[in-house]
Amino acid sequence: NxxxxxxxxxxxxxxxxxxxLQCAQDMNHEYMSWYRQDPGMGLRLIHYSVGAxxxxxxxxxxxxxxSRSTTEDFPLRLLSAAPSQTSVYFxxxxxTGVQGGYTFGSGTRLTVV
Amino acid sequence: xxxxxxxxxPFNVPEGATVAFNCTYSNSASQSFFWYxxxxxxxxxxxxxxxxxxxxxxxxxxxxxxxxQYISLLIRDSKLSDSATYLCVVNNPRGxxxxxIFGKGTKLSVKP
Numbered sequence: 001n002x003x004x005x006x007x008x009x010x011x012x013x014x015x016x017x018x019x020x021l022q023c024a025q026d027m028n029h030e031y032m033s034w035y036r037q038d039p040g041m042g043l044r045l046i047h048y049s050v051g052a053x054x055x056x057x058x059x060x061x062x063x064x065x066x067s068r069s070t071t072e073d074f075p076l077r078l079l080s081a082a083p084s085q086t087s088v089y090f091x092x093x094x095x096t097g098v099q100g101g102y103t104f105g106s107g108t109r110l111t112v113v
Numbered sequence: 114x115x116x117x118x119x120x121x122x123p124f125n126v127p128e129g130a131t132v133a134f135n136c137t138y139s140n141s142a143s144q145s146f147f148w149y150x151x152x153x154x155x156x157x158x159x160x161x162x163x164x165x166x167x168x169x170x171x172x173x174x175x176x177x178x179x180x181x182q183y184i185s186l187l188i189r190d191s192k193l194s195d196s197a198t199y200l201c202v203v204n205n206p207r208g209x210x211x212x213x214i215f216g217k218g219t220k221l222s223v224k225p
Contacts, residue, residue: 033213042200042217043157058212090156098145098204098213104156 002026006091006105013081013112021076021108023091031094032074033058033102034066036087043090049074050097081112116140117216119201124221130191134219136184136201145204146177148186150197151218157200160186191223 007022025032033048035058045058049068063085065077074093078085088109092102119136126132138146146163161168163175163184174187184201201216 035215040217043215045212045214048212101147101149101159101162102213104158106156 004091004093004103004105006089006108008108009106010109011111013078013110015081015083015112017081019078019081021078021089021091021110023074023076023105024072025074025093025103026072027093027095027103028071029093029095029103030071031097031102032068033092034064034074034076035090035092036060036085037090037107038087046076046089078110083112086110086112116205116214117201117203119199119216120219122219122221124219125224126191126221127224128191128193130223131187131189132191132221133188134186134199134201134221136186136216138182138184138201138203138214140203140206141179141182142206143203144206146175146184147202147213148173148175148184149200149202149215151200152197157215160199188221191221193223193225196221196223 004025030051034046035043037043044060047066049055055066088107090107091105094102116139148160149157150160151157161170163177167176172189176185198218198220200218205212205214
């Protein structure tokens, strides 16, 4: 099993550009989440999904969209990149939700200039 | 009050030392508790869940005090490989099953 796979690992965007961060898991997990991690801030939840077709907002959803058309994939879209979105983005998945803990992908380091 | 607060750290300890991390959480309705470990520039990895009766996994012991809304992690006989940032995590009872709240982490450095 590959676990949780995130692509790309690194990305530099110009302000105003859009892009999609990819996340895929091969563990048949229903629960998937996107977090961003900034220095001194800890991980903050952007969006999450409890199954295909179901998504919800987390703590910091503004500027991001998600969709969950399949169990395996949970892409995160940046609509119009801003320097404040410079961060490390982690995708995570879980079989049982919060009771069982989450498995994280290796992250995407995004810089917006 | 922040939702999950941890010792600020960093903790610098010699090999073989015992070290304890503390964490408090603000919402008494939280039901799930975890410690994650994060190495520098890596993803967080689940270290252990924390149960009401306390639980142990080798050199690691986790305790939960629901009345005080307090979680602890004890590491005995520290190894160089234990050097990492330790994240205290609780579920957000206002969210659904997908919603975890992370503390900012406590950095541990184990020296030879």
